[in-house]
Amino acid sequence: MSENKKQNYLNHPKGLMSWILTLDHKRIGLMYLVSGILFFFLGGLLALVMRFELAAPGNDVISNEVYNNAYTLHGAIMIFLFIIPAIPGALGNILLPLMVGAKDVAFPRLNLASFYIYSFGALFAMYTIINGGVDTGWTFYTPYSTQSSSNVVPMTLGIFIIGFSSILTGLNFIATIHKMRIPGLTWYKLPLFVWALYGTSLVQITATPVLAITMVLLMLERFLGIGIFDPALGGDPVLYQHFFWFYSHPAVYIMILPAFGIISEIIPVHSRKKIWGYKFIAYSTLSIAFIGFLVWGHHMFTSGQSVFSQIVFSFITYFVGIPTGVKIFSWILTMYKGQVSFTPPMMYALAFLFLFTIGGLTGIFLGAVALDIHLHDTYFVVAHFHYVMQGGTIVAFLGGLHHWWPKSFGVMYNQTVANIAALGVFIGFNGTFFPQFLLGLRGMPRRYATYDEQFVELHSYSTFWSGILGLSIFLAIMNLFWSFIRKNKVDPGSNPWGGMSLEWTHTSSPPHPHNFEEEPVLQHGPYDYDKVIVEKTYNK
């Protein structure tokens, strides 16, 4: 038995081939995590280069052409190589089977194939960088993208391929959630992270094919001269934007829904209180996923689309605020009268609540047509989506990493350092992006390498804090990986935060290669803090 206890998915089986050909969801999740974090650093580095260029007006650090490449690659890498694959691919893969009590995902081989398809697509993106970059912006708008001499084709081909990985992961998760739950684990007893992954997967399999179609149409026009988007050939450039945003707006929810799921796990566990409004949070996930399909035109208010559709899109956009508000208020009510402990995951969850709310509310500004015509393509938009994507998704991702780190890897990081890093992320983030709201309101357009004198103060302020933000994220990630070197192991049976879902109560840390040593039997729901007392156990 003691022999058996030491055996976990990290040390058994051994050897390089056992990793390359692994079918274990936890190992595949770990591979996604490592590659995701590498791309996160690459994208972050590009962001810092841009910020240093923008510290003063004029071309001081890089030329206009390099700047165009930098913002395109920053966007494409962060979205297509990090955020979209990383949270479902890494945390979703590691946790979903554990949370539903399964030995693995429904299709383990397909899961490994998804990872290699993702890697193959990433190679094309890397080729683009080595071959001189691409300068169209991550949206690849026509007509420029059909004419630009930069590497539009390899980049779009890479995104096309990565899309398939996304679809297959989504398919796998849906089958797992439907078919692999242990007896008694009904839909309303699932952890909310599972609901979030379910909503995300639905969006992945319904929206991503449209991205693939868009990329194919773009290539058909470039190579064969078939008129789809080029008016001279009888096409319509705005049609490209319809195609692109029909995928890319739901993709925003592919990015944010798993983050909502993480927050729904962290807050009740670290407040030791039953989640408020379980069913409302679960159904708001599905309604966000659905409404997300009806609002894509709010990215196109200045594209020349008809006023009638402007009104329709603007009107429907406001509906997104309802399920999102339901979630935010439910999380706040969950904390009310709970035993809130300021552990690193909770610090990130609190930062998320603050930052995401700002991101969401400024989205309502931008959803109003009249105001958007003024703010479109300014730094206001840049600040808004960074508050959602970084302040929301990446902060939640960091929170989730800290929350499940001892579970996934059996080691505990230095919590004081982690808290300092979390505070640094929060302050650095606000320092970087809040001035950008003001810049946008004063008319600073996005995607320019230089600017007028009047913007110097706010830009240099933003650049200064972006350095603090970069250092804090670096510190947070290094602190996590340092825990392997510190060898501060947690006891295999420990439950450091007192979590109640299956991954905390029924499997060791790090988990056994087959997840559970015996078939788990469900004793309580994931948030039953009002019924059962779960001790926090930690060997220190």
Added chain:
Amino acid sequence: MSEHHITPLKTYLIIASLLLFLSGVTVWVSYVDLGPLNIVVAMLVATVKASLVAFFFMHLLWDDKKNLTLFLMSLMFFGIFVTITLLDTEFRGDLGLNPEVKNPINNRAAFYDTLPLTDTHGHPVDGHSDDHDKDKDHH
């Protein structure tokens, strides 16, 4: 859990001949000019054929209804995409700012005929470019 439905060979043959017949209809109808209805009829026949394949050859009719729901969802999302996009393309210029409400795409494209000719690097190749620059200055 779920049992596989065994379809009699007769059903397959009936569906197959129905598909062949509908292929014939597609060919036949292409010789008849129905005006704007051409595309509608062609799509309708194609949709019926695809549905027959999905329901009988792919067993959707006898399968778990969840799969049918997913299939119908994909049609619904496609419908949403096309319908809402048409709200744009069919209503361009609906504020009366542009008189050419009909055929908006072709009318907009006509603008490109008035632009000065340029080579692939964007350099002007005839005398029109000077007028164009003057216009720019006025704005």
